[in-house]
Amino acid sequence: MSEHSHPTPGLYVVILLALVVGTCLTWGIAFVDLGKWNPVVALTIAVIKAVLVVLFFMHVHYSSKLTKVTISAGVFWLMIMITMSLSDYLTRTFLPQ
């Protein structure tokens, strides 16, 4: 598809519905106690929703490779921050024998 392609109105509606379903799912799961999986599930749904917005509402799916690489770099840097911060949080309770 060319750089100036846009999603069709039908696709917009499908994405919108997917986002609504994701929101309802997050709300519903909040009432179920999944223990330590609660944030994992909520964050997974949130990430899927964010990806849909970026790919279709922000037209990245139809953009050049350079745009995709630029966005990937931003996400990669975010992952550096999260991963290396977690390297602190997840190992605080490891005590030397």
Place this chain on the structure above:
Amino acid sequence: MSTATAIVKPVMPERHFLNDNYGIRSWLLTKDHKRIAILYLFSITFFFLIGGVFASLIRLHLLTPNGELFEADTYNKLFTMHGVNMVFFFLIPSVPAVLGNFLVPIMVGTKDLAFPKINLLSWYLYMAGGTFSMAAMVSGGVDSGWTFYAPLSSGYLKTHVIMLAVGVIIAGFSSIFTGLNFIVTVHRMRAPGMTWGRLPLFVWSNYAASLIMILGTPVIAITLILLALERGFHIGIFDPKLGGDPVLFQHMFWFYSHPAVYIMILPGMGVISEIVPCFSRKRVFGYSFVAFSSVAIAVFGFVVWAHHMFVAGISVYSALVFSLLSYAVAIPSAVKVFNWTATMYKGSIEMSTPMLYAMAFIGLFTIGGLTGLFLAALGLDIHIHDTYFVIAHFHYVMVGGMVTAYLGGLHFWWPKITGRMYPEAPAKLAALITFIGFNLTFFPQFILGYMGMPRRYWAYPPEFQVLNVLSSAGASVLAVGFLLPLLYFAWSLKYGEVAGNNPWQATGLEWETSSPPPTHNFHEIPIVTKDPYAYGEDAEVTVVH
């Protein structure tokens, strides 16, 4: 038979960017990168002077051990406003927004930056951010420290934290726009023949700093917005009383603020990489290594932040990783220092003012960098954390390194910017005074810190007084060194000798155009056929019509 060589005195070009248009409107609505650089020059000088006044008051207060000049709260505000002014409104924009704005398009051989209107917008955002910062200052000041640590700043202080945070966030967007402009310009607008391997090292270093600006700066904005949410709406993010985590603030703050150190120093390193080959009359040693070390510093700089947090209760395993990575970032920095000295080796060194600043940079930055390794060491850091050793370390990098590079660059390109030479004798004197004043101010602080004097305290034990008096005396010498260039630069605008296109006989596209350059930088399209440091060879640029 004797031969006589006629010496032709250079003349000012008839039309250039400074006289192309007149009136306040032509400046405030300009899209010319060179005029925007001048706007930045005046603005950052203003904030530097404000920050300098705060520094002077701090040093005046510390002349005596019992805190006799200011109340403790006032002292807290002084060091906060000093830090905020200097970090966010001087050090970060200084080289990129002034020298980078002026030079990057000329050095790559194009008419302007990729987005001239966004460039102007970045200056307006900078001024808006500065206005918020000044408003916070005049309405009572802020006492959080420039680091805004939560929950102190989010829950306990009664000062204008949010107003100052808004100022910093807005100034951050200005920084993002500058970085974006540089990256797009370097990728898309290089002159024919200006390959990546022929890019001046100043451009490489600004490019690397730009990567940090656009990847890191949004994080400080998000962090300060979260801080404001907690402070304004009691949403628990950082305050343990509200269910938050204070160490999370430090992780997020330093994820930006440590790489921000490299936003400050990388463009300064670029300046040194231009000055050293020019005044050694030699090709830069190991061009590729110097170029890629800039990118390596930018990338490594993102994974070392928790060395600021070794005593904040982080995991020892994580601390070990961050310590090792902090050592790793010293490697590309050392590559630069070795390559600059190797460039000078057997060179025909001319001790002009820019070279004096460059040599001061190499020495002072090396001391600043090596003492950084002390702080990256897990054991030693416990002893010297939050002491004056840290203050001395980062001032050796930021003032001894960055400000020295900025002044060196300003002297080096002053003839290009204004078309006139500054007077060499007072300039050399100022460089010497700055060097002496700087070392007198900050070297005693290494000793004070090692002896255990903590930073940010408004009073100290009497046995530390001698070193504090030395430091304060040094600060007054340093102030003279900083004020002198203001005087002779202003003098040179009217009385300075006309510089001509290339007063230093330097290589590089900026020296091919007139001084000051025309509005569109070049009358004809430059075609680059040689590398930027071809000293001792034919001129590297040919011009086609």
